[in-house]
Amino acid sequence: MSAQSVSFDQHPPHGHPSNTEPSTQKSDKPSTASHPPASKPDPTETAPHPKLHAPHGKTGGNIEDAAQGGLTPAAAASASEQSSLKMTLRNGLRQFPDFPSPGILFEDIMPIFASHALHTSLIRALELQIADVFNTSTGEKSDIDVIVGLESRGFLFGPTLALRLGAGFVPVRKKGKLPGDCATETFKKEYGEDVFQMQSDAIQKGQKVVVVDDIIATGGSAAAAGNLVRKLGGNLVGYVFMMELDFLKGRDKLDAPVHTLLSGQEEKLDLPPGQTKENPQDPAKPVTDAGGAAADEKP
């Protein structure tokens, strides 16, 4: 099974290693990933009606649909909160062109964790997302048994999310870090190759598992993690990511439903690394609230 992506740009950014076409964009930084121009709006954030989540089997809608009979007022309110959280989170990301290798536009999520407000927004957004797509209620125990987080950035929020959902947390680690009998998967990712492991007894047969990570790029890491969960006998019910680089079509490698808070990648501005148009002088200080909508995708 492959999941369908809603994206604002089907093409890899010019300069990305997977795009061999010459850039048609004006840039004085030819060696960097010259992404869709900042002047090109991201429809996921500027659409007149923010997208709402829909339970499995239903199509997505918008706030107007909700008012016209799709959703309860409470559901519409939480969809509106989610839209605002997503915009806040996107503005909290920093970008570093050509890191860790030429052509990669690196999305730095660390400012989100450095800010109590943004960190809180992230956990809330993930909780809402999971409550919506896995039919749980925030604050109550979900029927998800285990959150699996991928080393390293999946460790930043996976355990917190597991606590909120009343689930366990199990790590997928890079090879050689876990003691005892382990299952192993080798994979390719956006910038290189790696090997993941899980402890063989970490998941009980049939447990409902959600794999979480910060970013899905080529999908290599997530696919390897999903394979490990299944090798251990887990019931992989889905993937949740903070962000999806949709032009890399990573979700096509995954055979469980994929849910993301943010989709697409647009170079913010031609500023020095780490600086954003919102904070040209102070790269360490992200914008904390901007309101508006971002993206969610259904398989």
Ligand SMILES: O=P(O)(O)OC[C@H]1O[C@H](OP(=O)(O)OP(=O)(O)O)[C@H](O)[C@@H]1O
């Ligand atoms: O979809 P893919 O192309 O596989 O890329 C996504 C993976 O790349 C990053 O991890 P990285 O391996 O850089 O490790 P880190 O989290 O330890 O920085 C990111 O956190 C994802 O796990």
Ligand SMILES: Nc1ncnc2[nH]cnc12
């Ligand atoms: N472009 C990117 N930015 C941050 N993390 C990544 N992991 C894979 N690709 C990435």
